[in-house]
Amino acid sequence: MRICVFLSAADLDERYTRPARDFAELIGEGGHTLVWGGSDTGLMRVVADGVRRRGGQLVGVSVGILRQWARTDADEMVFAEDLAARKALLLAGADALVVLAGGLGTLDELTEVLELRKHGLHDKPVVLLNTEGFYDGLITQLRRMEADGFLPTRLSELFFVADSPADAFAHLEEAVGER
Template sequence: MPQLIPKSVCVFCGSRLGTSPAFLSDAQEVGRALAQAGLRLVYGAGDIGIMGAVASAAKEAGGDVFGVIPQHLVDREVGKTDIQTYVITENMHERKKVMFANSDAILALPGGPGTLDELFEVLTWRQLGLHDKPVLLLNTDGYWDGLLALLDQIIAAKFADASFRDFLEVYDSPAAVMERLRAALT
């Protein structure tokens, strides 16, 4: 009998550690919690920054880790090859496509331009009706407050409908994120 693929959460986050120790601790807590909930981590396959931390924590807790990295980042992001599934894609667009296709929910942790790119692509797809997967944002130490204010400004200026804001579920703790993911996926 074939083994069933567990429900999966795609985590977008930084390949750097950032300035707050809470970024690292929340990433580690998310990784452990995903593993403990039996949810597979799908992520960018890097072994650096909070990206590497979330994967290492999931792996150390016995979780299933699925990493996707474009060839040009294998050395730069130190591709994490000691995981269950390690996929090398041709480019960033393929990476996002593979990560999204292999997940049932999306979670963004603190990160930089790459995280924003990934997050806004899945939000745009959601706005266009291309998926209905939950899209969650972990607002560690208020990191995403400026982004949330920008979204409100975009809506107020009528560049997006008010419903756009509803596509992004914002949480302040890994525990709250996990409560939502368990409800949606288990």
């Protein structure tokens, strides 16, 4: 399975790095491939290290302006023309998508893949790993959008919320196996 992970490139404390590392190790232990933003910084580094340490493959998709932070030992590294092309390559190169804690870039990636899924432009499972309740506010907003009629698709058809790395990984294995 090729698992795209959207997440922060920032250096964060243990409450975010531990679950990211745990999820990454599940990817590697399963012999799966990480498809990610390609940076060798912050949570991106933590996840790539965990996958590599447990025997998984690394496929990075970056952009020229971030080349200096690209991981040098990735099995494959692609440099997209711009951020929009990067998102398209990340989605195209994955069987499933997982969103970990992140900032505006991560939020942008999440909303784009949800919008594309809403319109039937992909059917890949999307998992939101809600570490430490990080996405509680966003989930509340999305539920309001659903309740008030702004979403033509039920939230449960767009994404799955996992509270632990193990739950996220189990959902991926089941969802990808059904496709």
